[in-house]
Amino acid sequence: xxxAPHISRATGDGRREANAATVLRxxxxxxPVARRTIAQLCGLSPAAVSRQCTDLVRLxxxxxxxxxxxxxxxxxxxxxxxxxTGTAGEHGTAGxxxxxxxxxxxxxxxxxxxxxxxxxxxxxxxxxxPAAGDLPRRVADGMREFLDxxxxxxxxxxxGAALGGWVDPGLGTAVRHDALGWHHRPLAAELAxxxxxxxxxxxxxxxxxxxxxxxxxxxxxxxxxxxxxxGNVVDAAxxxxxxxxQGPGSGAGDVAHLPVPDSTTPCPCGRxxxxxxxxxxTAIALTAAGLGIVPEPDAFLVVDAAAAGDRRADxxxxxxxxxxxxxxxxxxxxxxxxxxxVTEHSSLLNPAYLEEIRGAAIGLSHVxxxxxxxxxxxxxxxxxxVAAGTILLNPLFRSPLTTIER
Ligand SMILES: [Zn+2]
Numbered sequence: 258x259x260x261a262p263h264i265s266r267a268t269g270d271g272r273r274e275a276n277a278a279t280v281l282r283x284x285x286x287x288x289p290v291a292r293r294t295i296a297q298l299c300g301l302s303p304a305a306v307s308r309q310c311t312d313l314v315r316l317x318x319x320x321x322x323x324x325x326x327x328x329x330x331x332x333x334x335x336x337x338x339x340x341x342t343g344t345a346g347e348h349g350t351a352g353x354x355x356x357x358x359x360x361x362x363x364x365x366x367x368x369x370x371x372x373x374x375x376x377x378x379x380x381x382x383x384x385x386x387p388a389a390g391d392l393p394r395r396v397a398d399g400m401r402e403f404l405d406x407x408x409x410x411x412x413x414x415x416x417g418a419a420l421g422g423w424v425d426p427g428l429g430t431a432v433r434h435d436a437l438g439w440h441h442r443p444l445a446a447e448l449a450x451x452x453x454x455x456x457x458x459x460x461x462x463x464x465x466x467x468x469x470x471x472x473x474x475x476x477x478x479x480x481x482x483x484x485x486x487x488g489n490v491v492d493a494a495x496x497x498x499x500x501x502x503q504g505p506g507s508g509a510g511d512v513a514h515l516p517v518p519d520s521t522t523p524c525p526c527g528r529x530x531x532x533x534x535x536x537x538x539t540a541i542a543l544t545a546a547g548l549g550i551v552p553e554p555d556a557f558l559v560v561d562a563a564a565a566g567d568r569r570a571d572x573x574x575x576x577x578x579x580x581x582x583x584x585x586x587x588x589x590x591x592x593x594x595x596x597x598x599v600t601e602h603s604s605l606l607n608p609a610y611l612e613e614i615r616g617a618a619i620g621l622s623h624v625x626x627x628x629x630x631x632x633x634x635x636x637x638x639x640x641x642x643v644a645a646g647t648i649l650l651n652p653l654f655r656s657p658l659t660t661i662e663r
Pocket of ligand 1 (some may be wrong): 511513514524525526527531534
C-alpha cells in the first residue's frame with residue numbers, strides 16, 4: 258500500500274484533502290469498488306468516504322458504474338465507483354488524461370495516458386544526434402500536434418516531461434544534461450510556453466520510472482525500490498515508503514561512475530570500470546560497430562541483430578547484462594530494497610537478458626538470494642512515456658482537490 262498522506266493535525270481543508278487522496282488511491286488499487294468497501298479498506302468512516310466520493314465525482318476523477326451493481330447478501334446494493342477512464346460518448350463525462358514526454362538524445366517519445374497509467378497513444382520524434390538549443394521548442398511543437406491528434410475532447414490535466422541527467426523538479430530546470438549540453442535550462446517553462454500555457458512538470462527519468470512503479474506497478478515497489486536506468490545515460494533512483502528520494506538540489510541517483518566489479522573499461526573521468534562507461538547504450542553501440550556487428554554505432558541495431566540470430570551481438574548483450582547485474586548486486590547490498598527495477602532495452606524485449614542480470618546480481622550479492630526481486634518495469638517498452646505522464650499524475654494522487662482546482 259502507498260504510504261497514507263500526512264494527516265496529523267490537519268486543518269479542516271487539510272483533512273479533507275488527505276481523505277480525498279486516501280479514497281482516490283484506494284479506488285486506484287481496488288476499483289471498481291463500492292463505497293462501503295472503500296471505507297473498510299482505508300479505515301475512513303462511510304460518511305467521510307461518501308463525502309469524498311461526491312467531491313471526486315464532481316471533479317471528474319472517479320465515476321459511478323451502474324452497470325456493475327450486484328444485489329447479493331444483506332443491505333442495499335451499492336453502485337461501484339472507479340477511476341474515470343471513460344471516453345467521450347460513454348456513460349458520464351470523459352475521463353481526464355495526462356501527456357508525457359520522454360526527451361532522449363536521438364529521439365523523444367510522446368505518450369497520452371489515463372488515470373490508471375495506461376498508455377492510450379504514443380508517437381516518436383527523431384531529432385538525430387546531440388540536439389541544438391532549440392530542442393525544447395521542437396519537442397513542444399511535436400507534442401502539441403500529438404495532443405491535437407490524440408486527446409479527442411477529454412480534459413487534459415497537463416504534461417509531464419522526463420529526461421536524463423540532473424533535473425530539479427521544484428525549479429523546473431534541467432540542471433545538467435551533458436549529452437544535450439544543457440546547464441540550468443528552464444525546461445518546464447520553455448515547454449509550457451511552447452504548449453500554449455499547459456501545465457508542465459519535469460523530473461529525471463530514473464526517478465519518474467521509480468514513481469510510476471510506486472503508483473501503478475507491483476505492491477512491493479511501495480515498500481522500497483531501487484530503479485536502475487541503462488540507456489545512453491545510466492542513472493538510478495531510490496524510493497522508500499512510497500516516496501522517491503531527491504536529496505539536496507535533487508541530485509540523488511548519479512551512479513554513472515559507480516565502479517563495476519571486474520570491469521576495466523576506461524571512462525572519460527580518468528578511472529576505469531565506471532558503470533556508465535561499461536554498460537551504456539553508447540558504449541555497447543561503439544563496441545559492436547568496432548567489431549563489425551552493426552554498420553553504425555546504434556544500440557537498437559545491436560538488439561535487432563541479436564534478435565535476428567547474430568551470436569556475437571547476443572554475446573555482447575549478455576556480457577553487458579552481467580555487468581549490469583554486478584552493479585545491481587552493489588545496490589542490493591547497500592540498500593536492500595524490496596524490489597530492483599532495471600530499465601534496459603534488450604531485457605525489456607527478451608527475458609533471457611533479464612535472467613543474465615539476475616544471475617550476476619544474485620551471484621555477487623551478500624543480502625539477496627531471490628532473483629524475483631529484480632524485475633523489468635511494469636509498463637515494459639512503454640515505461641518511459643508512462644513515467645513521464647506519471648510526473649504529472651503523481652501530485653494528483655497526493656492532493657487531488659487542490660491539484661484539480663488549481
Ligand atoms: Zn568514470
